Amino acid sequence: MTDLSAHHYGITVADLDTAVEFYRDTFDLDVLDRFEVSGEAFSEAVGLDGATGRFAHLDVDGARIELVEYDPEGTAEPPRSLDQPGAKHLGLAVDDVDEFYARLPGDAETLSEPQTTSSGARILGVRDPEGNRVEVIEA
Structure with a gap:
């Protein structure tokens, strides 16, 4: 079996620039990289037809937080309280x-x-x- 290790923890956002500014300034996280991914292979891998993703990777003590903004943007889910299955933090x-x-x-x-x-x-x-x-x- 292949050894597993954590690569990143992802959060989908509607406005990448605002999210990067918040996490960088509020939590003093370093921005490691910013990039865009598109094309058929990406669309198939994420299960979204014609998707493009704008990404930012931020470092928090060696862990990578990935912020991603998708185009086309999906419909926002209603906020979930932490006691609901699927809630995240x-x-x-x-x-x-x-x-x-x-x-x-x-x-x-x-x-x-x-x-x-x-x-x-x-x-x-x-x-x-x-x-x-x-x-x-x-x-």
Whole structure:
């Protein structure tokens, strides 16, 4: 059997430039690469006729986050609460959740102030410009 390793964690967005700016500026992520993919092989691989994808890869401590904007754009799904099957979120670790919270831009949408869970973890929920949930957890 072929050995598996994680390559990237993907998030589909409607506006790639706005999403890149948010993740770069809010979480201080490095943009590793930006590129476009199209053609019949790509369309077949992603199961979308005539698809083109604009991609950005960002680095978070050696993990790659892939943001992708598709053309043609699909219909937006209604937001799902985290208790619904198929719901997604991105988890990012910081040394100090309270310090991170204090440095957030004023227009950043948070779900609450930092909280301490029953397991003792300090967490903060943030939404990106398209409503995707990012969990910030104190490492």
